[in-house]
Amino acid sequence: MQLPDLRDSENIGRSVFSNRVAKRARLKGIVIPDVFLERLQADSISVDRMDHVSQDILAELSKERGQNREPPKSFYGWAIMKVSEAASNGRTVQATPDGINPYHADIFLNLSDENERRDMQRQHANELAALSEWQDAP
Numbered sequence: 001m002q003l004p005d006l007r008d009s010e011n012i013g014r015s016v017f018s019n020r021v022a023k024r025a026r027l028k029g030i031v032i033p034d035v036f037l038e039r040l041q042a043d044s045i046s047v048d049r050m051d052h053v054s055q056d057i058l059a060e061l062s063k064e065r066g067q068n069r070e071p072p073k074s075f076y077g078w079a080i081m082k083v084s085e086a087a088s089n090g091r092t093v094q095a096t097p098d099g100i101n102p103y104h105a106d107i108f109l110n111l112s113d114e115n116e117r118r119d120m121q122r123q124h125a126n127e128l129a130a131l132s133e134w135q136d137a138p
Helices: 019-028 055-067 114-131
Strands: 011-016 044-049 077-082 092-095 104-108 133-136
Touching: 011 019, 011 055, 019 077, 019 133, 044 055, 077 114
Parallel strands: none
Antiparallel strands: 011 044, 011 077, 044 104, 077 133, 092 104
């Protein structure tokens, strides 16, 4: 399946696998930065392109991803933002479809040095969380 090129106005969503995070987002309307933290070795943050398929299909893909984790995790919803917002402060967003998820994309932090990544990863997570809105899974 060939999707159109990413547009700045397109919505992307970070899947959330924490009940605690989901409850807080529902009650307070705040997405916490931990949603956007990856392991230190990761050079990008996995997201879904929300505008090209129903949320039901994206939810099924996220549920499957959660069940394949160790230990398995439940899927609760997404932290959603515009591509233009994610692609600020030196970050870039690229479509990175795979065989399982043609709607996959990545937010690249563009931090080449591990020391820089350790120092800046939290700052990027804070910014991305502040730009996000909560969306419950269907």
